[in-house]
Amino acid sequence: MLETLIKANNLSIKYPNTTENVIDKTDFEICDNEIFVLVGPSGCGKSTILQAVAGFIPADGDLSMSGQKITEPDWNRGVVFQNSSLYPWFTVEKNIGFGLKARGFSPEKIHQRVDYLLDIIGLSEQRKSKTFELSGGMKQRVAIARVLANKSELLLMDEPFGALDAFTRFRMQQLILDIWQKEKTSIFMITHDLNEAIRCGSRIAVMNNHDKKIIQTFSNQFQGIDVENIDDFDIEKKIDKFRSQILNLINS
Numbered sequence: 001m002l003e004t005l006i007k008a009n010n011l012s013i014k015y016p017n018t019t020e021n022v023i024d025k026t027d028f029e030i031c032d033n034e035i036f037v038l039v040g041p042s043g044c045g046k047s048t049i050l051q052a053v054a055g056f057i058p059a060d061g062d063l064s065m066s067g068q069k070i071t072e073p074d075w076n077r078g079v080v081f082q083n084s085s086l087y088p089w090f091t092v093e094k095n096i097g098f099g100l101k102a103r104g105f106s107p108e109k110i111h112q113r114v115d116y117l118l119d120i121i122g123l124s125e126q127r128k129s130k131t132f133e134l135s136g137g138m139k140q141r142v143a144i145a146r147v148l149a150n151k152s153e154l155l156l157m158d159e160p161f162g163a164l165d166a167f168t169r170f171r172m173q174q175l176i177l178d179i180w181q182k183e184k185t186s187i188f189m190i191t192h193d194l195n196e197a198i199r200c201g202s203r204i205a206v207m208n209n210h211d212k213k214i215i216q217t218f219s220n221q222f223q224g225i226d227v228e229n230i231d232d233f234d235i236e237k238k239i240d241k242f243r244s245q246i247l248n249l250i251n252s
């Protein structure tokens with residue numbers, strides 16, 4: 001049984017300029033060392049939940065990480081957005097090591113960690129490039145490494161591959177699965193793409209357009225499978241069924 005890392009109980013969220021709750025009394029848990037994927041229609045409140053977990057916006061109800069109430073952003077929860085802004089005038093390696101430098105780590109420690117991460121994201125050769133010289137997929141890899149550099153316990157990713165082409169997106173999904181296994185990190189990821197959810201998620205949580213909460217969470221037996229290229233007819237049928245089940249809930 002995995003341990004609970006994030007626990008949300010009766011969580012409600014309102015923005016200063018909204019009269020009604022955007023999220024209304026939702027409950028969920030994110031376990032240690034899982035990839036928890038949240039799917040749902042546009043505008044249902046996925047990013048709002050992620051931002052509350054990050055500590056960017058306040059929420060009513062209970063929201064805690066390892067038993068400690070979340071009240072503000074923390075190094076322990078690293079965030080990657082769809083278009084994460086890097087420091088364009090810094091090199092790749094400086095971008096990755098920036099947070100560690102700010103936290104006062106020694107140059108040797110920073111070098112060691114940056115080397116390791118450059119290798120994981122496959123950008124060792126580009127370490128001296130400025131980030132404006134990189135492709136979109138490379139930039140997202142740097143953004144992920146920059147967050148990983150901090151050894152955050154939880155990686156929060158809001159549509160991290162939404163702006164990438166299908167091929168790059170596919171490779172990035174594999175990268176996330178590899179990182180997840182190597183770094184033993186926990187991940188909370190939002191995606192619009194059900195195939196991505198099924199490929200990456202340990203569990204998949206679903207929202208619809210009107211309940212303002214997570215309505216169901218599924219364990220996912222297909223994690224790691226390239227769901228778009230299956231040569232086993234039985235598995236393909238099972239995945240189709242699973243996908244339809246999720247889609248019906250999203251549209252419910």
Ligand SMILES: Nc1ncnc2c1ncn2[C@@H]1O[C@H](COP(=O)(O)OP(=O)(O)OP(=O)(O)O)[C@@H](O)[C@H]1O
Nearest residue numbers: 015017018022040041042043044045046047048049
């Ligand atoms: N800063 C804000 N102030 C007021 N309302 C907001 C703010 N951010 C989001 N909202 C509203 O909250 C609701 C949920 O938005 P949110 O961005 O969380 O949805 P989402 O499911 O992540 O959407 P998408 O998939 O399109 O990114 C929407 O009605 C949105 O208009």
